[in-house]
Amino acid sequence: MTADTLTRLRAAQNRPGSASSDFDLNPGVVLPEGRKLRPAGVLVAVTEGPGGPEVILTKRSSALKHHPGQIAFPGGKQDEGDPDVVAAALREAREEIGLPSELVEVVGTLPIHETVTAFTVTPVIGLVTQDFDPVPEPGEVDEIFRVPLSHLADPANYGVQWRRWRGQRRHYFAVPYGPYYIWGATARILRGLAERLSQ
Template identity: 55%
Template structure:
């Protein structure tokens, strides 16, 4: 993964597969997500967002969120959010670096932060925000052939997006695009 961080690439976007869509004119708000793989087996920590949330209910996501005024940067936001959402102590994360930001249709510039979880870790999902915390195998995440393009009706038209389902987990949208970018960089 360290070598993947050295591969030069620009930002990705929810609009990559939809070049005719109108990009938002608004300022993108900074956010950070943590792509944390466990040292023992390489499994990636993910969350299923609570179904009662106003934004992205029930979606599979990397722990993370917007940069708060108390955060030094996107890395700090990703670590803080991972601690709040699933109880991951930042001291347990060996940071490897960050990928270029991913621009979302919801107005965020999301910086994916890569890290290795050291030692035993048992997620404690935050009630009301995280319905479930789980892991997916490194082999699934790191294989670009596991990702496919799907589409659905969205705002008076069709929108294409990346997806990489695994068992009961439907990994799609920004999370899938971020992880596909990482998988592609690991193949380079």
């Protein structure tokens, strides 16, 4: 990983910013009082590719009950055995894509993102320090792929789209790449990173 990429990511991570949510583009949504939010961590894994830095993403299994077939970061909810959300993100990346935790240099975290499924997700920026053989977790991950950071870091590549959800029109961010439709919480987190990188 080039020193320039590391410097840019550290600077982006250190910039002040506010939390985001799946409701950012839907100000009319009224969230239930007393809702219980569960902590989770996702790994924004940045690795060196042939044309520059890339971000590792997954396509969730189409057989899953929640978010089948969607594009996501490696990650998941914080378990009792995880000391914090950073550890949860590293553990999930190990389980979901076969990324050894010792090959990840944690740069820092971004502000939390609240999802419609009642999670407070902490994005963890991590540099993959050397090559590894990705192994998708059976039943959880259909595909592991990479997207150039340059594509994800350009705010102009993000659009606002909508679909019906629980009888209402719900707007969300999307940042398509080739055959991959990256949207929802994943796109919102990436857009937040793009905003920080472009400052």
